[in-house]
Amino acid sequence: MAPSLCAICRTERALIKRPKNYAKLCKACFIKVFEDEVHHTITSSQLFHPGEKVAIGASGGKDSTVLASVLKTLNKRHGYGLDLVLLSIDEGIKGYRDDSLETVKRNALQYEMPLKVVGYDELYGWTMDQVVETIGKKGNCTYCGVFRRQALDRGAKMLGIKHVVTGHNADDVAETVLMNLLRGDLSRLSRSTSIVTGDDRSEVKRSKPLKYSYEKEIVLYAHHKKLDYFSTECIYSPEAFRGSARSLIKQLERVRPSAILDIVRSGEDMARLVPGESPSSCACKRQKTPAAPVVEDDIGGCGSSNGRTPGGEMAAMDKQLRENEEHSGLETDIAKTISENKQAEMEKPKELPIRSANAASKGGRQTLGNCKRCGYMSSQDICQACTLLEGLNKNRPQIQI
Amino acid sequence: MASKEDTPKIPITVDFSGGLEMLFSNKRRHQVSLPSLTPEGQPATIAYLIDYLCKNLISDPRTDLFVLDGHIRPGILVLINEADWELEGEEEYEIHKGDNILFVSTLHGG
Numbered sequence: 001m002a003p004s005l006c007a008i009c010r011t012e013r014a015l016i017k018r019p020k021n022y023a024k025l026c027k028a029c030f031i032k033v034f035e036d037e038v039h040h041t042i043t044s045s046q047l048f049h050p051g052e053k054v055a056i057g058a059s060g061g062k063d064s065t066v067l068a069s070v071l072k073t074l075n076k077r078h079g080y081g082l083d084l085v086l087l088s089i090d091e092g093i094k095g096y097r098d099d100s101l102e103t104v105k106r107n108a109l110q111y112e113m114p115l116k117v118v119g120y121d122e123l124y125g126w127t128m129d130q131v132v133e134t135i136g137k138k139g140n141c142t143y144c145g146v147f148r149r150q151a152l153d154r155g156a157k158m159l160g161i162k163h164v165v166t167g168h169n170a171d172d173v174a175e176t177v178l179m180n181l182l183r184g185d186l187s188r189l190s191r192s193t194s195i196v197t198g199d200d201r202s203e204v205k206r207s208k209p210l211k212y213s214y215e216k217e218i219v220l221y222a223h224h225k226k227l228d229y230f231s232t233e234c235i236y237s238p239e240a241f242r243g244s245a246r247s248l249i250k251q252l253e254r255v256r257p258s259a260i261l262d263i264v265r266s267g268e269d270m271a272r273l274v275p276g277e278s279p280s281s282c283a284c285k286r287q288k289t290p291a292a293p294v295v296e297d298d299i300g301g302c303g304s305s306n307g308r309t310p311g312g313e314m315a316a317m318d319k320q321l322r323e324n325e326e327h328s329g330l331e332t333d334i335a336k337t338i339s340e341n342k343q344a345e346m347e348k349p350k351e352l353p354i355r356s357a358n359a360a361s362k363g364g365r366q367t368l369g370n371c372k373r374c375g376y377m378s379s380q381d382i383c384q385a386c387t388l389l390e391g392l393n394k395n396r397p398q399i400q401i
Numbered sequence: 402m403a404s405k406e407d408t409p410k411i412p413i414t415v416d417f418s419g420g421l422e423m424l425f426s427n428k429r430r431h432q433v434s435l436p437s438l439t440p441e442g443q444p445a446t447i448a449y450l451i452d453y454l455c456k457n458l459i460s461d462p463r464t465d466l467f468v469l470d471g472h473i474r475p476g477i478l479v480l481i482n483e484a485d486w487e488l489e490g491e492e493e494y495e496i497h498k499g500d501n502i503l504f505v506s507t508l509h510g511g
Contacts, residue, residue, distance in 0.1 A: 003484075003488075004488060013484070014484070014488060015480075015483050015484045015485065015488070016484075016485055017485050017487045017488055024488060027483075061509075062419070062507075171507075215507045216478060216507055218507075219419060219478060219505055219507045220478070220485075223418075223480075223503075223505060224483075231418070231419045231420035231506065231509040232420065232509060246476075246508070247475070247476075250474075250475035250476035250508070251475045253475065253476075254475040
């Protein structure tokens, strides 16, 4: 095969074939385009404001390393005026987190960002090693996932920071969309597609600037920029990615790479039909991105294996399904909206009715309160972390005899 | 075996990253002498290299983390001399002396 030239500069040899549009690009043009697209996501969704202090949830893995590198670059190039900090969670898993924390420490030097490490032991009084010792390996991902979700927020609070960005990519979002569709979990489907969760009312908001970035391109970006990242599998669920929704996503990508972004967009469109939720999208046409409320999302989802976790999931799914049944007006709402829109469509065939912002109507929404024990935002009286801790603390004496 | 040893070898560099090095003796870079012809007498391609690595180089018994249904596992990227193998003919690419083949997993977390 004769080497092809870059579709943009037409001088350098193409090294990358983009999954979203099959464009063949050289290294320099690819890096530029990748960064430009993240910049577009950030500006069109108005993710940041000048002077904002932002914590990057950093694991030392590819996604958060690329996120840190790109934010550092864009902050300087476009003058965002952000005060960036790396925030790492130490789950307390010997032989796993130690190595990746070393990577984060190097990243802190490379990107000249301060680093804060928060441990499960100081937050909850338990390391994951101790949790596994107590409850065994089965279902421990649930604990880890629930603890991590709060840990980032609590770590941010300790630093006086109100905004945490995470490295979730398009593949992660597509996977979560599929999982929530299979579960029939509409409110979580809606929240998981939002680029921002939490708003001024909540203490810490979350966002995912790499939401539209392919995992493949994130890895290639890291490779071509020679970024220092660490890849590993958690020793307590080493093969979590096998036989999961993740495999399905990757197989779809192999057949038709655009499938991933298509699923993300479909998820957003479906989320817009969920009553009572306020999903966001690329928000190009919008003034301000509405943020979905932060509830304790994705139980059992762990940072590196989002939605790929066994244990405790079925029970949670069951409960959620029952809650959804209470939203009885749902089915008719959607049908009504669609049929109304169909009429409109006949008059104005060019418009996509589903993308209109008023599709969402009133309906059931989880009421947000605070955990009576720790004060963390929760839809129940006692938050998931405190419930899990209660069980753990009861078991500790028995086990340690 | 004798005929195999008579086959000229192509020296190449094979790299593993993104977590795949764990399947290959925890080593990122391997110098490989690949037979220039397959047992069927065809020129060595990437498909042949993948098969060869599974038979000769992989140190972990879980070969399905590298190959699935006879093809490279979806989610593993292949770069041929830094270029995405999709630009080079994927499995059909004929290996040349001194080629650098990189396998990067996107499947592993941080």
